[in-house]
Amino acid sequence: MKKFMNTAETMAAESVEGFVRAHESFVVFGADRKCVRRRQLQPGKVAVISGGGAGHEPMHIGFVGQxxxxAACVGHVFTSPTPSQIISAIEETDSGQGCLLIVKNYDGDIMNFEMAIEMAAGRHDIETVIVADDIETARVGEGRGRRGVAGTLVIEKLLGAAAEQGMPLQALKRLGDGLSTRIRSMxxxxxxxxxxxxxxxxxxxxAGEMEVGIGIHGEPGHSRQPxxxxxxxxxxxxxxIVGDIAMKPGAKALLFVNGLGGTPPAELYLAYNAARRFMEKRGIEIERSLVGTYVTSLDMQGLSITLALLTTEELQLWDFPVITAALRWS
Known part of the structure; x- marks a missing residue:
């Protein structure tokens, strides 16, 4: 195996340090390097925090910013951040309006974020939104429900924009929970x-096989097909995806084609073209699009497709200015 690294044990920490130094105009390390946070925090808003194992970059650290x-907490490769890291992010970013934690639906993430909430709840007002957009886990009977995959980006973008505009904690929680039922990925x-x-x-x-329904931690899918x-x-x-989401006539949608780490842009755009034709033939209006490598699984050669059914107000949140390492528009 050949990788640009020094040791497997230091790979994640050295990578995160390089990220912070490359984007030091708008991100910094938190205390003891337990999290990466915005350099300029905005007082008077709800703090929006997420995190997960390394290996999914640019998620989540690439989405820290205006x-x-x-803030985002990064664990070792495919390993959840510790409760101590999550508490540090809460302590550093809560300006008095509380914290919203966006958590992918994996056992380790759920457990560690819950432990952090228990330890910090006496000092902070905290709510959680669980991202569970993946279709395949729910179908194969693994028992823990849908995983949080590329749809996490959509939820982080919309809730981040809403918080930036001053939406209070409980309203953010309701918005996030409602979004989770209208976003599906495969x-x-x-x-x-x-x-x-x-x-x-x-x-x-x-050479003649593909794995369908994979996760973002290298998990095999529900079927191996030609x-x-x-x-x-x-x-x-x-x-x-369309068969698993509650469609309404004239539905407006965001279509997101995501590379998993080893798929070139030309192939992603080719896939987007096919996906858009499919959706439009079924009367789904694609109002917004995103194509690129954002939620990865290290070097996996693959892609995912995410469909998010959004209201007019939610589309406006998507359009709201964002300045991060991975997403940036005015």
Whole structure:
């Protein structure tokens, strides 16, 4: 295994340090480097905090900045941040209006964020939004429900914009919970993930195979299928997504095609074109689009498709100015 790293043990910490130094005009380390936070915190607003294991960059640290997250906590590769890291982020960013924690639906993330809330609740007003946009976990009967995958970006963007405009904590909580029912994602991979600590891939595929319904920690999907043309792959993903989300006539949507780490932009745009044609044939109005590598699984060659059904007000939140390392528009 060849990777640009010194040791597997120091890879995540050295990568995060490089990120902070590269974007030091608007992010800084928190105390003892337990979190990455906005350099200029905005007083009088709810603090929006998220986090997870390393290996998903630019999520979550790439979304810290004006109009999105106030802080993000990074664990080791594919390992949840510790309660101590989460408490540090809460302590550093709460300006008196409380904190909203955005948590992906994985056992380790849920457990550690809950422990942090228990320890910090006496000093801070805290609410949590659980992101659970993945379709496949719910179908294979793993018992813990849907995973939080690329739809996490959508929720962080909308709630970050709403908080920046002064929305109070309880209203942010209601908005986030409502969004979770209208965002669905599904992914496909052409190879497994090369994990630095183990120096081997999480699953192996033959030259003519693909894995459908994968997660973002190198988990295999619900089925191994023959590799086929891109349009057929995208059609299968989109058909499953549309069949799993409550559609209304004239629905307005955000369509997000996300690279998982090893897929070039040309292939992502090709997939977006096929996905958009699919959605428009079914009467879904694509009002906003996002294409790129934002929620990764290290070096996985694959992609995911996310459909988010949004109201006019939520589309305005999507358009609200954002200044982060990974998302930036005015």
């Amino acid at each position: 109009g999105m997250l106030d 992914g496909v991979a052409l190879n497994g993930v090369t994990v630095p600590h183990t120096q081997r891939t999480t699953f192996a595929l033959g 590799f086929t043309a891109s349009d057929a792959i995208v059609h299968q993903l989109c058909e499953t």
